[in-house]
Structure formats: C-alpha cells, structure tokens
Amino acid sequence: MRTLPLTLVVITHNEAHTIARCLDSIPFAAEKLVVDSGSDDDTVAIARAHGARVVQQEWLGFGPQRNFATTQCTHDWILALDADESLSPELVAELERELPALMASDAPAAWLRRRTIYMGRPMRWYRPSVGEKLARIYHRDRARWTDARVHESLRFEGRAPTFTAPFDHANNPTLPHKQLKVLRYAELKCRDWLEKGKPVRMWQAPFVYLLAFLKDYVFRLAMLDGWRGFLIAQTAASYALYKRMRYYEMRQNPASVAEAEAVLRRHGIDR
Incomplete structure (x- = not known):
C-alpha cells in the first residue's frame, strides 16, 4: 500500500488501551506523530512499537497542544485524531482515492464524519453521534486550532470538501x-x-x-x-x-x- 506525504497527529496522556488501534487504522500516512504529555503507562512504548515518532510536551491545553503538534510535523498536510478514534476501512479506502487530489489543491482543510460507539455499539439516532462533521484534515499553513483549553476547533477560510465514510469514536467506554x-x-x-x-x-x-x-x-x-x-x-x-x-x-x-x-x-x- 502506497504512503502519502501526510502526518497523522495524536495527542496523548495515558492512552495505552487505545493508541495501537488508532495508529494501525491509518496505513497510508508517511509519518505518525504522537505528542505525549507525560504518560506514566505504556502509551509511549506502544506508540513507538506501532510506528509512531513520539515527542514529549508538557500539557498546554487542547488547542495549544494541537498547535504545538502541528509545528512538529514533517509534512504540511495533517490528519488529527484522538487516541480513542480510528478510521473505518471504508474511510481508509475513500481517503486513499481522494486525498491526492485534495493535497494537490489549494483547499485549506477537509471535513470527516464521526460515528460514536457508546456502551459497546454505535448510536443509531442521536445526531451528534451519527455523522457529526469535524474538520480533521488540514494544511498547516492554511488552518490553525483555536487556543481554547477545551472544546477547541480548527479555523480556516475557504471551502473544504467533506468525505463520506465515517471514522469511529470509542466514546467513554464506561x-x-x-x-x-x-x-x-x-x-x-x-x-x-x-x-x-x-x-x-x-x-x-x-x-x-x-x-x-x-x-x-x-x-x-x-x-x-x-x-x-x-x-x-x-x-x-x-x-x-x-x-x-x-x-x-x-x-x-x-x-x-x-x-x-x-x-x-x-x-x-x-x-
């Protein structure tokens, strides 16, 4: 499977139970970067074993931490996921087809749709858990995360395409x-x-x-x-x-x- 000049970024703190699934779900990223804020479990070792480069950074808040992570990427195009998120096989296939055209364009970002797994199975009707649109793919010179400590969002100008297949969020296992x-x-x-x-x-x-x-x-x-x-x-x-x-x-x-x-x-x- 070919790789694309894109960096997967995951910010972590004690995510040993989820980080492998997250990293392994993205086979096409040329770089996988984990920015860790002092985990005392096996997060760092597992991340490295699954192909990630790990950078340590004291916690700055969600928005600032993501902006710091952006500066550490090798590639301009970035896919940002949380450790409890992973791409579905359908979305992997869609991105492998469509990402080269996106990355060759002047688009600032792209929207993904998130599907929430709650209490062991997907929600079927609750709107924020069924196809919630989130900007998670972006060019680092054309988009920036807000500096909010929590509930940060990606800011950019211009039109951004939306991919169809969902990625999964294993939301709060208990x-x-x-x-x-x-x-x-x-x-x-x-x-x-x-x-x-x-x-x-x-x-x-x-x-x-x-x-x-x-x-x-x-x-x-x-x-x-x-x-x-x-x-x-x-x-x-x-x-x-x-x-x-x-x-x-x-x-x-x-x-x-x-x-x-x-x-x-x-x-x-x-x-």
Whole structure:
C-alpha cells in the first residue's frame, strides 16, 4: 500500500488501551506523530512499537497542544485524531482515492464524519453521534486550532470538501470514564471563563439543565436510542449545569482553583 506525504497527529496522556488501534487504522500516512504529555503507562512504548515518532510536551491545553503538534510535523498536510478514534476501512479506502487530489489543491482543510460507539455499539439516532462533521484534515499553513483549553476547533477560510465514510469514536467506554472527563473538561472551561471575566448568572442554572436535556433528548433525537439516549442527554445536561456551579465557586472562592487542580492531578484527571 502506497504512503502519502501526510502526518497523522495524536495527542496523548495515558492512552495505552487505545493508541495501537488508532495508529494501525491509518496505513497510508508517511509519518505518525504522537505528542505525549507525560504518560506514566505504556502509551509511549506502544506508540513507538506501532510506528509512531513520539515527542514529549508538557500539557498546554487542547488547542495549544494541537498547535504545538502541528509545528512538529514533517509534512504540511495533517490528519488529527484522538487516541480513542480510528478510521473505518471504508474511510481508509475513500481517503486513499481522494486525498491526492485534495493535497494537490489549494483547499485549506477537509471535513470527516464521526460515528460514536457508546456502551459497546454505535448510536443509531442521536445526531451528534451519527455523522457529526469535524474538520480533521488540514494544511498547516492554511488552518490553525483555536487556543481554547477545551472544546477547541480548527479555523480556516475557504471551502473544504467533506468525505463520506465515517471514522469511529470509542466514546467513554464506561460511565466512570465519562464522569472523570466531565470533571476535567468543566475545570478547563471554567478557567477559560475566569480569564475572560465572564459574568456569573446562577439564576440561569435550572433553565440551563432543562434546556440542555431537551435539546439532546428531543431535538437531537437521543430518545430514539432508548435508555442509552436518556443517559447521554442526562450526562450532557449535568455537565452544562456543573460548569456553572463550578464557575460560581471559583468566583466566590478563588483559592478553590488551585485546590481543585491539586486534587484532580493527584487522581490523574488534570494535566
């Protein structure tokens, strides 16, 4: 199988259970780069054994970490995946056919569609988990990740094509995984709000929970995925509410920022 002048980039921290599947799912990348932020499991050894070059970088936040990774790539065209994501065989075949034309063009990026595996099987109806469009292929001189600590996105100008076949996201293999991620993501988002001086509006909290639940359960069709859909909607609504509760605490008790950082780090949640 021929390789293409493209770098696969994966940012990692303790991803020993998923990194091999991710790396092995992309056979056409001329370079595979893992940017690791101090894993203390076998992530680095496994990544190297599966053909990746590993660069160590202290954690900067999702957006800055991805932008740092971009500077370490050998090739201008980049495919960015998370360690719990992998390409389907159908998408591999599509990219092998279509990528050469994309890379010869002046397009800044391309969209991929993500399919979420939740509780062991794909979601069938919940809209963000069925064909969610994400910009994951890009030219490093024509696109850049936002500097957000969490929920970063790729920014570019101009038209970008969309590939049809999906890539897979093994989303939070257990509910404890999800709850730990909620704690981590909420903390990062609240620190962004704190830096920007976002006003505290706790009166919105009950409405935020209700509206977030209805958005996912009804309007995004989670209800059609049965109890799995209910759990997704409830978790999303709880996250929306918890962020505001935690931000209120940060504003009321600034010392809680450092105290929470210490306890999350002690339990391997914060980076």
